[in-house]
Amino acid sequence: MSKSHFVLVLLFILSFSSLSSQVQSTNDALNDILKKKAAHFKSEINFNKAQHFFIKKEWDSTIIYSIKQISLGSNKELTNYCRFFRGCGYSKLSLFKEAQTELHLISKDFLFYPLVNKTLGQISLQLKDYKKAIYYFKEVQKSALPKEDYKISAIYSNLGICYLHLEQFSEAEEYFFKSLKLKEKEDDLLSLIGLYMNIANLYYVQYQDKKAIPYFEKAYVLSKKTKDFDQKEYTAFNMAMVEENRGNFKKALEYRKESEQWKDSLNNQNKVWALANYEKKFAVAEKQKQIKVLEIENKLKNSQRNGLFFSAIGLLLIITGGVYLYAQKVKNSKIILLQKNKLDELNAAKDQLFSIVSHDLRSSVNALKTSNSKLSATLETKNYDELNQLIIQNSSIANGTYSLLDNLLHWALLQTKQLYFHKESVHLHSIIQQIEYNYKPLLFDKAITFENLASKSIFLFVDLDSLKIVFRNLLDNAIKFSNQNGQIKFYTKEIDSDFCEIIIEDTGIGMSQNSIDELLQDTDLLSKKENSEIIGTGLGLQLCKQMIKKNDGTFFIESEINKGTKMIMRLPKAK
Structure with a gap:
């Protein structure tokens, strides 16, 4: 390079x-003022709800109740606050043009107008309009708003970034070192x-x-x-x-x-080792099978030699030997027949699995091939916006294919009873936080609001690795079948002292009762659904069902078309 x-x-x-x-984040001074305003204007229900959701950072609800207040209210001060709420909400949802429109409608006598300039500066920086960003950040510098309401070190740093992009290096250096002088005293x-x-x-x-x-x-x-x-x-x-x-x-x-x-995450390393261990065990098993076949062949030869030897002794011994050989033949035939039936079942499962996985892999590879062709063409035209979209698309296809192969590996290990289970006490809320962190890019890409409402006091008695696999698959499905700007939340219900319900609820496309019945069908084999384009191959959900069962839990689904889906697990609590 x-x-x-x-x-x-x-x-x-x-x-x-x-x-x-x-x-x-929203500063404490603003939150205190909002609570006082809400207490003073108790009759303004829409404003009260808007400020409540703004503090909780629930941006969709903030935007809805703010526009209701603007439409129905007449108080100019509250209108300024609601415009600010909507501008911040649109900015957090990456709707930058809408955010700029709302923020420009706020009058300059607004108490927190420096925060308006700060937000406009950040939006301009996101949109790579560096000269505008510099203007807004410098307006923040001029404000009389106490510096506790925002970090001046962040303003200096952002100004440095703007000047760096504009190749005004001396100005960038000045602001970077102003920021450095402050940041070295901060705990960040x-x-x-x-x-x-x-x-x-x-x-x-x-x-x-x-x-x-x-x-x-x-x-x-x-x-x-x-x-x-x-x-x-x-x-x-x-x-x-x-x-x-x-x-x-x-x-x-x-x-x-x-x-x-x-x-590479530790989980991915474990998968590599698990696969290598599985291949090693498979090779050993094949060798043992060959040894057993040779042992059986040797036994048959010994039986035949013994039969010939005893035939010389007398007719009675010949008859006895014949009966013995016939019994052995019948027994071996039964064993061979049972082995043949089991082999047929395994081949049928293998064929079904290959059919399902090859269909998905072929679709992913074709999509990747097509996208790469477009990528090559885009590189020649130097269309960087389209190039960025194609790179994101390639990453999404690769991640989907990787998830399919990951599920396939765990399903195979589970079917061959080689997946190690170790049950222990785990903190549910922390596990959900970890899963949310891994999926933040996908959630951000579709502007999906995620809420972890699981009780912080709940500990489950389960195998940690298998629980993570279940949560990743269910959250991946929820994201996949959610619409843009959707909502996904985890929450819990305590059934009794022994069990707890964990619900993963989304506002996606939902599914029919027939689809639910097919997905919950109790079978060890996979099947290709007629409506697989909607519900997928079922491999991930099949894996989830078996792992929940291994953890002494139960699983069921509640859903309606276009009204979202609830994936409900009932798992044992730690005592």
């Missing part, structure tokens, strides 16, 4: 990560790591390697103290590129391996 190419990669990664780490490791990488990038694009490399190294060292795998991966990757440009390929390889290690 040439140095110029390396700079472009860094500029994309670092500006995005820095921005995402600097977006500030991720933001400080992003700032170090931005400063390094600033010097690197100017070919000032001696100034840039110490900041890459600072970011890398600091990333050791954080649990954020993305930052660990980025900093290690940057160090690999630095060493590669230095010509130290051995050290570059070490950093690149470290970057790849952070990229």
Whole structure:
């Protein structure tokens, strides 16, 4: 990779990560004012609901009740607040044009107008309109709003990013170091790591390697103290590129391996080891089968020799030997017949599984092939917007195919009784948080609102790995069959002291009762559904059902067409 190419990669990664780490949550001062306003204007029901959902960050509900207040109310002050609510809500949902429209309608005498400028600056930065972003951030600097209401270090950092994109390097350097002076006193490791990488990038694009490399190294060292795998991966990757440009390929390889290690989750490593172990056991089993066949052949030969030997002794012994051989033949025939029937069942399952999986794999590969053709054509036309969409599409296809193969591996291990189960007490709310983190990009891509409403006091007595597999499959299905701007939530119901219900509810396309009955059919074999384009192959759900059963739980579905779906599990609680 040439140095110029390396700079472009860094500029994309670092500006995005820095921005995402600097977006500030709703400040305490604003929340206090909103609660006082709600208490003062008790009769304004729509405003009260809008501010309530705004504080809870439930953006769809915030937008709905805000427009009701604007339409039905006449108070100018409350209208300004509601415009601000809608602007923030649209911004959080990545509807930036709508957000700008709402925020520009707010009058400048609004108490929190500096926060309006701050939000407009962040939107402009997202839209890569850097000159506008600079204007808005500088307006925030001029405001009389106390600095406790926003981090001035974040404003400086954002200004530095804007100037860096505009290649006004001296201004970028000035603001980055203003931000650094403040951030080194703040307790925000991720933001400080992003700032170090931005400063390094600033010097690197100017070919000032001696100034840039110490900041890459600072970011890398600091990333050791954080649990954020993305930052660990980025900093290690940057160090690999630095060493590669230095010509130290051995050290570059070490950093690149470290970057790849952070990229691959521990779960993926376990899958690789599980697959290798499965292949080893399969090879051993085949050898043992061959040994047993040879042993049986030797026994038959010995029986025949014994029969001939005893025939010389007398007719009685010949008859006895004949009866014995006949009995052995009947017994062996029964064994062979049972083995043949079992083999036929296994072949039937294999054929069905190959039919299902090959159909899905072929569709995924064809889609990937078509998308790659478009990608090549787009590279020639240099249409970067379309190129970005095709890359996202390729990633989605690859992730779907990987999920199918992952489910196939676990299903095979489960069917051959080689999947290790170890039940222990696990904290339900924390597990759901982990699963939500892994699926945040998919949720963000479809603007789906996710809620983890599971009780924080519930502990389940289950196998942790299998529970994660179940939750990942069910959440993946919920995202797949949810519409844009949908909602997904996890919540619990305590049945009694021994069991708890975990419900995964979505607002997606739903399914008919016939589809539910087919999916819940109690069978060990897979079947290709007539409406598979809607409900999928059923492999993931088949895996979920069997793993829930292995954990002494039950599973059922409630759904209606176009009214969403509830996936309900009943699992034992830890005592």
